[in-house]
Amino acid sequence: MKIRELATGLLFPEGPVAMDDGSVLLVEIARGTLTRVTADGRVKVVADLGGGPNGAAIGPDGAVYICNNGGFEWTRDPGNYLRPIGQAHDYSGGRIERVNLNTGRTERLYESVDGIGLRGPNDLVFDAHGGFYFTDLGKVRAHEMDRGGVFYAQPDGSGVHAVARPVMTPNGIALSPDGQTLYYAETEGARVWAFDVTTPGQVRKDPWPSPQGARLVTASPGQHWQRFDSMAVDAEGHICVATLMHGGISVVSPDGQAVQHVPLPDPMTTNICFGGPGHRTAFITLSATGRLIAVDDWPTAGLALNFNA
Numbered sequence: 092m093k094i095r096e097l098a099t100g101l102l103f104p105e106g107p108v109a110m111d112d113g114s115v116l117l118v119e120i121a122r123g124t125l126t127r128v129t130a131d132g133r134v135k136v137v138a139d140l141g142g143g144p145n146g147a148a149i150g151p152d153g154a155v156y157i158c159n160n161g162g163f164e165w166t167r168d169p170g171n172y173l174r175p176i177g178q179a180h181d182y183s184g185g186r187i188e189r190v191n192l193n194t195g196r197t198e199r200l201y202e203s204v205d206g207i208g209l210r211g212p213n214d215l216v217f218d219a220h221g222g223f224y225f226t227d228l229g230k231v232r233a234h235e236m237d238r239g240g241v242f243y244a245q246p247d248g249s250g251v252h253a254v255a256r257p258v259m260t261p262n263g264i265a266l267s268p269d270g271q272t273l274y275y276a277e278t279e280g281a282r283v284w285a286f287d288v289t290t291p292g293q294v295r296k297d298p299w300p301s302p303q304g305a306r307l308v309t310a311s312p313g314q315h316w317q318r319f320d321s322m323a324v325d326a327e328g329h330i331c332v333a334t335l336m337h338g339g340i341s342v343v344s345p346d347g348q349a350v351q352h353v354p355l356p357d358p359m360t361t362n363i364c365f366g367g368p369g370h371r372t373a374f375i376t377l378s379a380t381g382r383l384i385a386v387d388d389w390p391t392a393g394l395a396l397n398f399n400a
Contacts, residue, residue: 109366185209243292365393
């Protein structure tokens with residue numbers, strides 16, 4: 092597997108979006124920015140968002156929609172690895188933001204759902220109807236934590252509702268190629284869960300003992316001391332989950348019966364997206380070491396997203 096290093100010195104990059112012009116948009120959580128890495132490796136700040144921009148996606152209007160977790164505290168582990176360790180002392184509240192790529196202008200769309208404040212929005216995915224699902228990871232403090240949820244929202248700010256809440260540490264979120272299955276990754280348990288989508292923003296729920304109505308796809312395959320982060324789906328429906336600690340990408344079949352691990356040189360491998368000719372290039376954020384890499388000729392083409400720019 093050949094790895095191309097596209098950018099270094101990034102401050103905990105996440106949320107990569109492969110653009111049609113060959114650039115990659117991403118967030119730098121520790122820097123508080125939406126950033127563009129051009130095809131020739133230049134790094135440019137698009138918008139200074141503050142807090143903790145965590146996930147990004149292009150909406151039907153060509154704007155970038157951001158999950159902002161409100162901010163983390165940070166530490167450096169041996170090897171100079173950067174790692175978040177809990178709610179920031181200057182935590183600014185969770186929110187969903189919209190960034191105009193032409194002007195850099197930012198607006199807040201959602202800060203609460205049903206009167207309950209968002210705590211740590213993490214990742215999002217647009218469906219073919221123009222709405223988006225997003226996760227709220229929750230927030231961790233020294234002796235307590237807030238649980239999060241899975242939500243569905245309209246991009247014009249006109250409406251948002253809970254799909255499932257409370258949910259334990261939901262992180263990456265993605266849709267199957269036919270849009271009929273909604274997946275999310277649980278960080279702490281290293282599990283992938285699935286809901287069957289019935290109509291846009293609505294899902295079928297399983298009864299107890301499912302903790303939130305979802306069905307389990309896979310649980311902590313192969314290794315101890317790992318956690319799941321963000322994800323993307325390939326054109327054949329495999330779920331490609333960024334895997335923490337046991338750094339790399341775990342590739343899970345839709346039925347959860349087959350799991351392969353693609354190791355990468357960073358314990359905080361946090362996200363993956365697909366782009367390039369035929370969507371055969373995987374763009375991956377190696378966050379502890381502050382790098383964006385590309386892996387050409389990924390074994391399976393990535394699934395084209397519903398919107399891009």
